[in-house]
Amino acid sequence: MAFLSSRRGRSRLAPELDDQDLGRLLKNLLATTRASTVGMTDMCVAQISRLLERDPEDWDRRAHRMGVLAEFLAGWRLPRSWATREPRNANALVLYAWSEVALARSQGGLDDAAGVIDSCLRAAELTPQDPTPWVALLRAARLEHWEQPQMFGVWNEVLARDRWNREAYLTMLGYLTPEEAGSRIQVLEFVDALCARMPANAPCAATELTAQVLQYHSVLDRGGFEALVARNHWSRATAAQALDRVAHTWVQPGFLRHARARADLNILAYALMAADRRREARAAFEALGGTVTHWPWQAGGDPLAEFEQAQRRVPRDG
Structure with a gap:
């Protein structure tokens, strides 16, 4: 199964990233x-x-594990069965809701939106300090195209419990894009407000660079001449500055300590290569050690092939 670690040389798709306990669990589940x-x-x-x-x-680690498990189990009977058998188990309720959202992305919508939302709210009542049920609800609300006041209400519930929750910021970022419920101006305002107060190594530190990659992908998706000159995106001040702010700090050992740090390093390596800043990308590739995430590499085709092709283009000398 491509979702788990596939190997081509040293590179591998590893949704667990560097979480060895999660990786062992995924292998055990795959055996069933x-x-x-x-x-x-x-x-x-x-x-x-x-x-x-x-x-x-550890809300950051918890969200990472819940999200990876939900993606892996999407379409399995297990999450629904567990939630049905243990209706007062917050973990079961959140895993069920999150896995339904993961499945719905490929099906075009939630089969039982009311049930998913109810599961999130019940989990929130059972564990009032935990932001994870609200994160799952935010993902469901984005999929259901809730109005902005409702979305920001749920988002604020997450932040009240976990100020720099990575999943919450990235979910809101996607929701605010012009392709969904917002505009380019709203994205800029959202990112600017975050960068003005966020610690440089916060779990949500990749929000700004993710916004630039999303905009770059939107240009590529237009096709034609615009796609041919899409690289010019990285010459613009906002994109270049977003890279400048993180290119030399994220790769320092121990600078990024959150659970999805290697996912952020994938974004950095991808963006540096797209910007033709190949020498700077070498440190990002070295820090990754061959750990590949589907996004953003999948935009060009097979993520492993895209990653390895990009890595081969990096200069070997200093």
Whole structure:
């Protein structure tokens, strides 16, 4: 399955990134089948539960694990079965809701939006300090095209519990793009307000650079002449400055410490190569050690192939 670690040389798709416990769990789950017996399902649930109960107040790590598991289990019966059997288990409720959102992205919408929203709200009542149910609700609300006042209301619930929640900022960023419910001006205002007060190594530090990559992709998607000159995007002041601010800090050992740091380094390596800043990209590739994320590499085709092609273009000398 491409979702798990696939190898071509040293590079690999690893949704768990550097979370070894999560990686082991994904391998164990992969060893089962979607039509597994009740006993096997119980074993999987027990393993998932144990992992999600670790580091109970590390909201950043918790969101990473919940999100990866939800993507992996999208379409499986397990999340719904667990939530049905344990209706007062917040982990079960959130995993079910998040996995339904992950599945809905490929199906065009939620089959049971009311049920998903209710699961998030019940989980929030059971664990009032945990931002994760609100993160899941924010993802569902984006998919359901909620109005901006409602979206910002949910977003504020997340931030009240976890000020620099990476998933919340990136979800709102996507929602505010002109392709969804916002505009280019709203994206700029959102990013500017964040950068004015955010610590440089906060979990949501990639929001600004992600906005630039999204805009770059929107140009590529237009095709024709605009796509041919899309690289000019990175010569504009806002894009160049976004790269300048992070190109030499993120690659320093220990600077980025959040759970999805390697996902952010993938964004950095991709953006530097798109901007033809190949020498600077070398440090990002070295820091990654071959760990590849689907996004943003998948915009050009197979993410592993795109990653490796880009890596080969990096100068070997200083």
